[in-house]
Amino acid sequence: xxxxxxxxxxxxxxxxxxxxxxxxxxxxxxxxxxxxxxxxxxxxxxxxxxxxxxxxxxxxxxxxxxxxxxxxxxxxxxxxxxxxxxxxxxxxxxxxxxxxxxxxxxxxxxxxxx
Amino acid sequence: xxxxxxxxxxxxxxxxxxxxxxxxxxxxxxxxxxxxxxxxxxxxxxxxxxxxxxxxxxxxxxxxxxxxxxxxxxxxxxxxxxxxxxxxxxxxxxxxxxxxxxxxxxxxxxxx
Numbered sequence: 651x652x653x654x655x656x657x658x659x660x661x662x663x664x665x666x667x668x669x670x671x672x673x674x675x676x677x678x679x680x681x682x683x684x685x686x687x688x689x690x691x692x693x694x695x696x697x698x699x700x701x702x703x704x705x706x707x708x709x710x711x712x713x714x715x716x717x718x719x720x721x722x723x724x725x726x727x728x729x730x731x732x733x734x735x736x737x738x739x740x741x742x743x744x745x746x747x748x749x750x751x752x753x754x755x756x757x758x759x760x761x762x763x764x
Numbered sequence: 765x766x767x768x769x770x771x772x773x774x775x776x777x778x779x780x781x782x783x784x785x786x787x788x789x790x791x792x793x794x795x796x797x798x799x800x801x802x803x804x805x806x807x808x809x810x811x812x813x814x815x816x817x818x819x820x821x822x823x824x825x826x827x828x829x830x831x832x833x834x835x836x837x838x839x840x841x842x843x844x845x846x847x848x849x850x851x852x853x854x855x856x857x858x859x860x861x862x863x864x865x866x867x868x869x870x871x872x873x874x875x876x
Contacts, residue, residue: 681862690773692854692868693808700862708863740807744862751815752798753856753864755807 653677656741656756663763669728671759673741675721681744682724683753684708684716686737693740699724731763766791766859770867777845778875785840785870787855796858797838799829802869803851811853814838825849850874 653676663669673682681700685693685708695708697716705716713735715727728735738760742753769788777783789795796815800808812823819831829840838855855867 683864685866690868692770693856693864693866695863695865698863706861742864744858744864746862751796751858752810752813753808753858754810755800757807 654741654743654754654756656739656759658759659757660760661762663731663761665732665763666730669731669761671726671728671739671741671761673724673726673756675724675743677743677745677750677754678721679743679745679750679754680721681746682718683742683744684714684724684726685740685742686710686735687740687758688737696726696739728761731761733763735761736763737761766795766857766863766865768855768857768865768867770853770855770870772870773868774871774873776873776875779847780844783840783842783845783849783872785853785855785872787838787840787867788836789838789855789857789865790836791857791859793859794833797829797831798856798858798864799823799827799838799840800854800856801825801851802854808854811840845872845874847874847876 655674657672683698684696694710699705699718741756798813799811814831
C-alpha cells in the first residue's frame with residue numbers, strides 16, 4: 651500500500667474557525683490532491699499540487715487554501731469553516747512513471763462543522 | 765470539459781449473478797481510465813486501470829473492464845458476484861494537467 655497518512659482522521663469544529671488538514675506521503679510522488687466526497691457527487695477536486703510550492707485550484711476551491719512546502723506534505727486549510735464544508739476529505743498522490751499513474755488514496759478525514 | 769459519468773446510482777444483484785457497471789467518459793485523447801472500490805468508512809482501492817493496448821483489462825477480485833473508444837465507455841464486469849463485493853464503485857479518468865475526474869459512483873447491493 652502507498653504510504654499516505656491523513657491527520658486528523660476525525661474532527662468536529664465550529665462555524666467560523668480555521669481548520670487545517672494534513673496529508674503526508676512517503677512515496678516521493680510528484681502530484682498530490684485534495685478531494686471532498688459528498689453523497690451523490692462522487693469525489694470533487696479541491697486543489698492539487700504538481701510540485702513543491704506549485705499548486706492549482708480544482709472545481710470546488712472556494713473557501714479552501716493549500717500549501718506544499720515539502721514534497722511529502724500537503725496541507726488543506728479551511729479559512730473560516732462553514733456547515734457546507736462538512737464532508738469527508740481525501741488526499742491522493744500520483745506520479746508520472748507508468749507504474750504510478752493511478753491515484754493512491756489516504757484513509758480520509760471526516761470533518762463536521764457545527 | 766473532461767468528465768466521467770456513471771449512469772446507475774444504485775444496482776442490486778443476486779449473489780452468483782453477473783455484474784456490469786457502466787462508465788462513460790468525455791475526453792478528446794485516449795484517457796487513462798480507472799475503476800476504484802470503496803467500502804464504508806474506507807478509502808478508495810484500485811480495482812484496475814487502462815492506459816493503452818489490449819482493450820480488455822483484468823483487475824483484482826475477479827473484475828475486468830473493457831475500453832470501447834467508439835462508445836466512450838469503460839464498463840466494469842464480474843461474472844459471478846459475491847456478497848463481499850457490496851460496496852461503492854467509482855470510475856475515474858486522468859487527463860489534462862494530471863488531474864483525476866471521478867464519476868458520482870454506483871452503490872452495489874448484493875442479495876443473498
